[in-house]
Amino acid sequence: MHLYGTQSVNERGHLTIGGTDTVDLAHTYGTPLNVYDIALFRERASAFKKTFESMGIRAQVAYASKAFSSIAIYEIAEQQGLSLDVVSGGELFTAVSANFPRNRIHFHGNNKSFTELQYAFDEKIGCIVIDNFSEIELVKEIAESRKESMNVLIRVTPGVEASTHDYITTGQEDSKFGFDLKNGQTDEAFLQLYNHPYINLLGMHCHIGSQIFETDAFRLAAEALMNKMVAWRDNYEFICTVLNLGGGFGIRYTEEDKPLEPSVYVEEMATVVLSMTRSHNYPLPEIWIEPGRSLVGDAGTTLYTAGSSKEVPGIRKYVAVDGGMSDNIRPALYGAKYTAVSANRMNEPHVDKVTIAGKCCESGDKLIEEAQLADPTEGDIIAVFCTGAYGYSMASNYNRLPKPAVVFSENGQHQLVVRRETYEDIVRLDIPLQLVRREERI
Incomplete structure (x- = not known):
């Protein structure tokens, strides 16, 4: 299995990111949960900039923020001396809210x-x-x-x-x-x-x-x-x-x-x-x-909790998780491929081939069709790698599912940077019906 950035396995046999235990993160913040390896983001940003510097070329490295937009990631980008690529008034407003230097914003x-x-x-x-x-x-x-x-x-x-x-x-x-x-x-x-x-x-x-x-x-x-x-x-x-x-x-x-x-x-x-x-x-x-993707893509990992399972004899075994196409549309949209691990059982053989299914009411809501996990059971924490780009930014409230929380992890510390949506958030913009029924007007 290929680990990314600061990912490792601790003495408990758990996947860690940025020096923090992903199982603990899942229990602290709930799942689905997007976890970003901020050290990897910084490393990639530095690599782009240093290459230009070594060639004696004046340059701007602009983070293409449609990959993942938030106040906190804009603040990290500014710390690294990056410029910012925005594509909408909403992304520009986010940049302004982060007090990003205006002269380094490209629209x-x-x-x-x-x-x-x-x-x-x-x-x-x-x-x-x-x-x-x-x-x-x-x-x-x-x-x-x-x-x-x-x-x-x-x-x-x-x-x-x-x-x-x-x-x-x-x-x-x-x-x-x-x-x-x-x-x-x-x-x-x-x-x-x-x-x-x-x-x-x-x-x-x-x-x-x-x-x-x-x-x-x-x-x-x-x-x-x-x-x-x-x-x-x-x-x-x-x-x-x-x-x-x-x-x-x-x-x-x-x-x-x-x-x-x-x-x-x-x-x-x-x-x-x-x-x-x-x-x-x-x-x-x-x-x-x-x-964009090359800065945040493999810096992001999504944690899910395994739920129900179903075996179709001779065909496949389904393991359902508490997210899916609502937080990662890419597999359903254009067949994007991912890899996953059993984050709470990293030292066990990952030999069980399963289809990781989402919980949305769509037959096509499948995150990975041939994931190899450690005999997944209900309650396991399943980590899907490289979800940092175009996951949260393309997330929806399909089936009225709340969008997940986002956590940054670095040097053994973790911080919530986007809170999980609540059911109250889901209906916040709804307006109750006020029209009078026809028979009541007669």
Whole structure:
């Protein structure tokens, strides 16, 4: 079995994370419970930053917070000197609530509302990543009416096909995101922005997808954007000062996954940029990247309590847990794979092959179809690894299940950072019926 970060097994045969016993955490905070290994987050953040520093490149490493958003994780990101990628007014509000430095906030999204863009201007954030022509007009309108400047990047789709699931591929020509690099849209966006008195065009942005293991696509994307930057210099005497190459760096969910070290992705992309700036005599831009999953994915573990079980002779054994697709939609949404352990019986052989089923009223609510556990019985604590990205952030109240609590663990200490929802929270926005029945009006 593969353990991650600070995970280990203590003298009680229990899984520990950040020096704390997961069984104790489950008993203290209840289950389902999301536990984050904060030391691993810090380690990954440092690795990205140090790689740029070692290559002598000015850079910003922005945490792509859609992977997991909360005040506490934004505070950790700020402690590590990261920037922040937000994609909605809600994420921006969370960043403001965390008092995150506004000049290091980058606002993404393919359908930013007028209100959200006004909010970005109100907070004087560091950059808006322009996604479409409608947004250009909105940003211009706000900037001109206020006579306030705003830094922007143009998001482009470089036409690079990344080897990943269709649902998380974003860099190909047929994408809802960005301006197409090949059909002239990117040039048209540039012409609408680069000479505007209140728009400070920094450069370009691309994001080719998520959970990518190879570096070829990243290199091709960097080359495509650099070629366009050189063309803008030659044709318009415009120099891009920022090149944002996005994120999407893969992590290990199962033993079949073979991710590279964070430094490798950075080195491969940066080498292309360095080479092309030298060959074209182009000023080296500041490089921005946006890791999300690769910072929090394998730093997160979800703890469940085993409940009922069912054996279908000759087919499979089901073990149900007290969560499921309501706190981790990824297996049901696009067949994401995970591994699990019996957190309270780590020293016992994990040879029983079972399907871990959730408690939602859906046949497809299965977290892992062939998990190997230690003869699971009711009351066992089952830990599912690598749930730190797109678990809690995509959680729902389907079947009116409360969202789980979130705990950070580091150096033998643990802290609740998101409280568990209650049934009262579930109905908090409901409004009792006040309409008068028809027969009562006669």
